[in-house]
Each structure stands twice: as structure tokens, then as C-alpha cells.
Amino acid sequence: MMRPLVSVEGARRVDARTREEYGVPELVLMEQAGMRLHEVFREVAGEDGPVVYVCGSGNNGGDAMVMARWAWLEGRRDVRLVLRARRFSEAGRVQARVLERLGVPVLVWEEEREEVRRVCREAGWVVEGVLGVGARGGLAEDVAELFRVVGESGARVFSVDVPGGVGCEGGVRADVTAMVGVGKWEVLVPAWREWAGELRVVPIGFPPEVVREEAEGWWLGPGDVGGLVGRVRAASHKGERGRVGVWAGSRGLAGAALLSARAAARTPAGLVYLCCDEEVYGLLGGLGGGVVVRPGDEGVRVDAAVVGPGWGRGEGRVGQLAAILGRCGRGVIDADGLEALARLRDGEGRLDLGGRWVLTPHPGECARLAGCTVEEVLGAPGRVCGELARGLGAVVVLKAHTTWVVAPSGRVWVYDGMCAPLGTGGAGDVLAGVIGGLLAHGVGVEEAACAGVVAHGEAGRRLFARRGWFGAEDLVGEVGTILKDLGVDYG
Ligand SMILES: NC(=O)C1=CN([C@@H]2O[C@H](COP(=O)(O)OP(=O)(O)OC[C@H]3O[C@@H](n4cnc5c(N)ncnc54)[C@H](OP(=O)(O)O)[C@@H]3O)[C@@H](O)[C@H]2O)[C@@H](O)CC1
Numbered sequence: 001m002m003r004p005l006v007s008v009e010g011a012r013r014v015d016a017r018t019r020e021e022y023g024v025p026e027l028v029l030m031e032q033a034g035m036r037l038h039e040v041f042r043e044v045a046g047e048d049g050p051v052v053y054v055c056g057s058g059n060n061g062g063d064a065m066v067m068a069r070w071a072w073l074e075g076r077r078d079v080r081l082v083l084r085a086r087r088f089s090e091a092g093r094v095q096a097r098v099l100e101r102l103g104v105p106v107l108v109w110e111e112e113r114e115e116v117r118r119v120c121r122e123a124g125w126v127v128e129g130v131l132g133v134g135a136r137g138g139l140a141e142d143v144a145e146l147f148r149v150v151g152e153s154g155a156r157v158f159s160v161d162v163p164g165g166v167g168c169e170g171g172v173r174a175d176v177t178a179m180v181g182v183g184k185w186e187v188l189v190p191a192w193r194e195w196a197g198e199l200r201v202v203p204i205g206f207p208p209e210v211v212r213e214e215a216e217g218w219w220l221g222p223g224d225v226g227g228l229v230g231r232v233r234a235a236s237h238k239g240e241r242g243r244v245g246v247w248a249g250s251r252g253l254a255g256a257a258l259l260s261a262r263a264a265a266r267t268p269a270g271l272v273y274l275c276c277d278e279e280v281y282g283l284l285g286g287l288g289g290g291v292v293v294r295p296g297d298e299g300v301r302v303d304a305a306v307v308g309p310g311w312g313r314g315e316g317r318v319g320q321l322a323a324i325l326g327r328c329g330r331g332v333i334d335a336d337g338l339e340a341l342a343r344l345r346d347g348e349g350r351l352d353l354g355g356r357w358v359l360t361p362h363p364g365e366c367a368r369l370a371g372c373t374v375e376e377v378l379g380a381p382g383r384v385c386g387e388l389a390r391g392l393g394a395v396v397v398l399k400a401h402t403t404w405v406v407a408p409s410g411r412v413w414v415y416d417g418m419c420a421p422l423g424t425g426g427a428g429d430v431l432a433g434v435i436g437g438l439l440a441h442g443v444g445v446e447e448a449a450c451a452g453v454v455a456h457g458e459a460g461r462r463l464f465a466r467r468g469w470f471g472a473e474d475l476v477g478e479v480g481t482i483l484k485d486l487g488v489d490y491g
């Protein structure tokens, strides 16, 4: 089942509803969170120490104090507690009292700054529980200074729930972030993703229906692909499994067309046509293999189109795109196809793709389409892509180190890519081909976009693990294997 994502505000509602509607006491939730967080921390940090638990005055600090208690009870004596101040939430006060009675050494940031600097410098790990989902507005100066001390200490940082100050200048940079109960989508925003490090989610017993009701998006993973695509009939033949038309390539950019077409051919779709310009036909004509290469597109009838990889930006592209939109029911528009789309829309004033097309912009292309800056795209992908998706009636796939799939309905899916080797020339062409192949095969538009993104990302991860740095042509070779391994089977 797809994992829900909530916003920081949604997480506050999940907390509140769990307590108020289900009667789960705050101390119970805190104990469960702290114990689970401690288990994850033990797994990632092992015996490395000393460990400094830096705790704020809210419940995020309370979670970190529960973690410190469990470490102490298990016999660790290289544990230090740093309190931001002698101020606590109600549940946090209980934790602080227990720790004091156990004899855990405590420092207070407000009163002993030099001493805090020293213990942080000596630490192997800092557990940061200063700010969680209760943080509001810009960082208070004392917290910003505390985060600087943590950042400069050289210790590795384990953040509780969200990296403290996520979304603010001066927030903490964590090596590991263990989110409490449910994933927080702010952490996956491209502009902030690097602040969180490795991501974990610890279950603490929030009622699943509350989480589902408050979900504002879904976190895609490898386990989702099989269900999104479904099984293929063993008795099916190529004519039944979908025809893809690829309109791509131009002088100097013919390789992009081959990458897309070959990737599409490695999906369950049965036939792939590459419709290229006369001037590159001489080059591409003999290279298709299983792909049928045509000079132009006369008589080509397809179930889905892939438009744009390496297409060039000639004047004629806008009219060509309009014709393709008219004759193909669904498809993917990528790269130079997106530039043509922007010009078509600007010329017509309005364009409605009827929810049947997928747009796959990288952040620069997305900014051009949305009429904003790349920074806005990376900082607010849900809003920017949501407006674009609604405005054009298309599913928008924002391709970055985390990839956001946003539907015209406002539904959002996020894939946590974080795989630098995938940022290689032509990788986007491969993705367009995969999504186009799935669309031609009859997979739903949102489903094809999501499954394509995950399969593509997992192919990248797997290739890097097996063979190191790779090129886009290697990625093409992996498409068929990854789809099968992620559950796209026949029978
Ligand atoms: N409730 C529950 O049942 C559960 C809660 N859980 C856990 O609690 C966390 C949420 O706890 P929360 O709501 O207490 O807020 P939290 O993130 O600790 O921060 C609030 C404190 O921060 C401060 N502060 C605020 N803004 C600031 C700023 N800009 N700059 C500087 N400081 C600022 C402000 O302190 P003040 O300055 O007012 O003294 C305030 O007291 C959640 O992330 C999860 O870890 C889980 O265990 C599950 C069960």
C-alpha cells in the first residue's frame, strides 16, 4: 500500500486527533515515539559516541529525552543532555524530571553556552530534538546559534521527526532524519531534501484512518509499481499490447530519440514507431532494431505518443505538436516538446489537455512553463506544479533529485530519488519512453507517470550499486529487468 505523506500542519492534526478522538495520552505517544526512535538510532549509530541529546522546549525535545532515557537505561554512560532552556511542554517536563532522577548529566544552552560547545565538539553523534512540527516562523536567534554549534561540531546529526528548522535559513543539516509516525512532505521538497539525510519513518500507533484522512500526498516506492501497472496477459500479442509513437530527434540530437524509443520498447507495449525528420532518417533508419523508424509520421496510428526528446526548437514544432495532440489520445510531452507546448499555449491563450497527457519537465522547463523562477519550483513544487497541472489539464512530473507527480485534481505523489548518477544526459529521454510505453499499454495516466518514475529511479539506483557510474544507454538496458523485478509480470 502506498505510504501517506502529511504536511507539517497535517502532522499536528494527526497528533491532536489521535489524542482527542481516540484518547491516546500524550505521554503514551511520546514513549512510543522515543522508544522507536531509539531503536532506529541504535541501528544507525551502533556504539559510536559520545551522544549529545539536544532538546527544545516542546514535544520534539520530549521525544529526544525519551531516547536519552532508553540509552541510559541500557547502560550507556557517554550520554549528555542539552536543554535549550529550562522550559518544557507538559509531557517534556515529565521526561526531564525522570532523567534528572536517573542522574543523566544535563547542560542548559541558555546558561552554559561554552560548555555546550565543548560537549558538541566531543560528540560522535548529536540527536537533534530542538524543533519538530511545532516550529513556526523564522528561527529564534538562540536556536539558530545552537544549530550553528551543532553544524560546526563535526558530529553526525540524527534529527527527530524533521530536521530542526526545515524550510528556514539556518536549519540543521541531518545525516539521518527519523520521522515520527508518518512521512512529512516538506522534507521531500527539493530545496530542503539535502537537509534531512537518510530518511526513516518510525511507526508510533497513529490510527491509519486518521493518517489517510490527513494525507496530502503519497510517497512512492518500489513496492508500488506492480500494482500500478498490473499483470499482462500471457496470450497477448504485440498488436494488442499497445503502440507507441515517438516524435523525437533532430540534427545532432538523434540519440535522444533512440533512447526514448528503445526504453519504450522495453515496457509491455508491443510496437514502437520512431517518427523522425527526413534529415536524420538517413542516420536513424538503420538503427531501430525492434523499433520501426519512419521519416515523418504518415499513416502511423498509435495508442500513445512521446513527443519532444532531442526534437529541436524549429518553428514548425508548434504546429507539429498541435497535430500530434489532435491525433493521439494520450502521451508524454518532454524536453523540446515542452517548449513547443509553452508556445502553443501562449499563442492560443489557453490549452486543455483533458487529463490525458503527462508533462515531464526538469526544474528549468517547469519554471518556463509556470512563468516563475527555478527557486520557486524547487521550494514549492506542490503549489507550482499543481497550478500548472490544473491550468493545462495534464499530469506534471517535476524531475529533480526528488520527483513530484502532480495531477490536475491536486493529487501528489513523491519519489525520493536522491541518486546523483541518474543526473546524466539522456536519463530524462529514457523516462519519457518508459512512461509512453506504459500509457500505450493502457495503464492509467497518473499510474503510468508514477510507475515510470519509480522504475526509472530504481533502475538508476540498481545500476549504480552494481556497476558504478553509468550512461543513459545503460539505463535503457535496465528498463525491462527493473519492471519485471518490481512486479510487472505476465501470466
Ligand atoms: N503531541 C503529540 O502527541 C506528539 C508529538 N510528537 C513530537 O512532538 C513534536 C511536536 O511537538 P510540539 O508541538 O511541542 O512542537 P515542537 O516541534 O517541539 O516545537 C515547539 C517548540 O519550539 C519552539 N519554537 C517554535 N517555533 C520556533 C522558532 N521559529 N524558533 C525557535 N523556537 C521555536 C517553541 O518554544 P518557545 O520558544 O515557545 O519556548 C515551542 O515550545 C513532533 O515533531 C514530534 O517530535 C510525537 O512524539 C508524537 C506525539
Ligand SMILES: Nc1ncnc2c1ncn2[C@@H]1O[C@H](COP(=O)(O)OP(=O)(O)O)[C@@H](O)[C@H]1O
Binding pocket: 335, 362, 398, 399, 400, 401, 402, 403, 417, 418, 419, 420, 421, 422, 423, 424, 425, 426, 427, 428, 429, 430, 431
Ligand atoms: N540527484 C539526482 N537524484 C535522482 N534523480 C536525479 C538526480 N538528478 C537528476 N535526476 C533524474 O534524472 C533525470 C534527468 O532528466 P533530464 O534533466 O530531462 O535529462 P535529459 O534531458 O538529459 O534527458 C530526471 O528523471 C531526474 O529526476
